Amino acid sequence: MRSDAALQEMAVQALDSFQVEIPSWGFANTGTRFGKFLQAGAASTLEEKFSDAGQVHMLTGVTPTLALHVLWDLPNGVADSAVVHQMEDRYGVSAGSINPNLFQDQEYKFGSLCNPSIEIRERAISHMLDSVAIARELGSRDISLWLPDGSNYPGTQSMRRRIEWREEGLVRTHERLAPNQRLLVEYKPFEPAFYHTDIGDWGMASHLAMKAGPQARVLVDTGHHYATQNIEQIVAWLLHTNMLGGFHFNDRRYADDDLTLGSIDPYQIFRIFHEIQLSGPGLLPEIAFMIDQSHNLKGKMEAMVQTVATAQMLWLKAALVDREMLQQFQEKCDLVAAEELFRGAFWLDVRPLLGEWRQKRGLPGDPLAALAESGYVQRISNERGGKRAPVNSYA
Ligand code: RM4
Ligand code: MN
Ligand code: MN
Numbered sequence: 001m002r003s004d005a006a007l008q009e010m011a012v013q014a015l016d017s018f019q020v021e022i023p024s025w026g027f028a029n030t031g032t033r034f035g036k037f038l039q040a041g042a043a044s045t046l047e048e049k050f051s052d053a054g055q056v057h058m059l060t061g062v063t064p065t066l067a068l069h070v071l072w073d074l075p076n077g078v079a080d081s082a083v084v085h086q087m088e089d090r091y092g093v094s095a096g097s098i099n100p101n102l103f104q105d106q107e108y109k110f111g112s113l114c115n116p117s118i119e120i121r122e123r124a125i126s127h128m129l130d131s132v133a134i135a136r137e138l139g140s141r142d143i144s145l146w147l148p149d150g151s152n153y154p155g156t157q158s159m160r161r162r163i164e165w166r167e168e169g170l171v172r173t174h175e176r177l178a179p180n181q182r183l184l185v186e187y188k189p190f191e192p193a194f195y196h197t198d199i200g201d202w203g204m205a206s207h208l209a210m211k212a213g214p215q216a217r218v219l220v221d222t223g224h225h226y227a228t229q230n231i232e233q234i235v236a237w238l239l240h241t242n243m244l245g246g247f248h249f250n251d252r253r254y255a256d257d258d259l260t261l262g263s264i265d266p267y268q269i270f271r272i273f274h275e276i277q278l279s280g281p282g283l284l285p286e287i288a289f290m291i292d293q294s295h296n297l298k299g300k301m302e303a304m305v306q307t308v309a310t311a312q313m314l315w316l317k318a319a320l321v322d323r324e325m326l327q328q329f330q331e332k333c334d335l336v337a338a339e340e341l342f343r344g345a346f347w348l349d350v351r352p353l354l355g356e357w358r359q360k361r362g363l364p365g366d367p368l369a370a371l372a373e374s375g376y377v378q379r380i381s382n383e384r385g386g387k388r389a390p391v392n393s394y395a
Helices: 004-016 046-060 077-091 106-110 118-138 159-175 202-212 231-240 266-278 281-286 300-319 323-331 335-347 351-360 367-374 376-384
Strands: 065-069 094-099 142-145 182-186 216-221 244-249 288-291
Touching: 004 300, 004 351, 046 065, 046 077, 046 300, 046 367, 046 376, 077 094, 077 118, 094 118, 094 288, 106 118, 118 142, 118 159, 142 159, 142 244, 142 288, 159 182, 159 202, 182 202, 182 244, 202 216, 202 231, 216 231, 231 244, 231 266, 266 300, 266 335, 288 300, 300 335, 300 351, 300 367, 300 376, 323 335, 367 376
Parallel strands: 065 094, 094 142, 142 182, 182 216, 216 244, 244 288
Antiparallel strands: none
16 A cells, blocks of 8 residues: 555656646637537637636646647738737747648638649648748647548549648658657548548558658547547557657547547546556657647636646546556456556545645645636626627537
């Protein structure tokens, strides 16, 4: 049995090492393809997104960066970097990963980097290069690409030629990276295309990242798998091959539902965190933990704070697995002892440990309660409620 003092020490180490990036689009009005329910407090300007992110960071202390989506947040490209810098200074949060947007413009109806038209492919590559330039200007390490390309009907596109086009686009993007930058390649099995997706799974993403160059890695979005897939095993493989670049965290019940992390299956995130912690702390700076959620019904500020707190809790639980003992049980094939030890850590109520850690750092012990008490949501709802906020159109 480990002593309370030992557990506390482990908890401090684990929590000190954990940070997570929040997405600008998590504060904006989004919805499903059937409709959007607008929220009075939703952010519609870059400044409002930074302000919301600043609040989340103030309450939790672990979200120092904000992921930006180029077309939504920097519609004028590199020229908007100066405004972003002002926002960073004003709200105490820095620009995080830069997300190119290849899914919105009418030109991309039949694909972007994989479009049969060379003009459209060039346009997509030039957007990728702009994104690299924006990231450089903002001091962001990661360019995080989700490619929406695919097709809806068998025989209507050459999957093989599209592989070549995609490889070319990624190689050319990689050539522009500064030495400290990375290209993250996300995968998703379907949607918006329903027959084939050009980067459909982690194997395709791994291949493309390797082909692109040494600074490319795979991004795992926890919502982008078929229902029965063993995501932690994918993570174990990506760690083994040194191809894991980061995560987009969210939860799902059916598909890419973008629900609050841990709301449906917290055990899965625990299992993923366990695989990462098995690799030791040295690798952590190489793994970008990011949230990718959109809340159609739930309050956006509350959802974000809830998510960050859940991520911390699950990270802490995974840190408390007695890995040495687990290994002994595994070697002896003592199945029940191994399983009980493993899920025993998951059953632990770590909220007191987390509360103590927060208080020692001058943070509110219960950030969700502190958010409610602060009146921030009420204030932004009053201030922003009258405006008709632009609505991001993704499902
Ligand atoms: C996609 C994917 C991307 C995200 C967009 C908005 O399904 O998860 O990462 O940027 O949604
Ligand atoms: Mn994602
Ligand atoms: Mn998604």
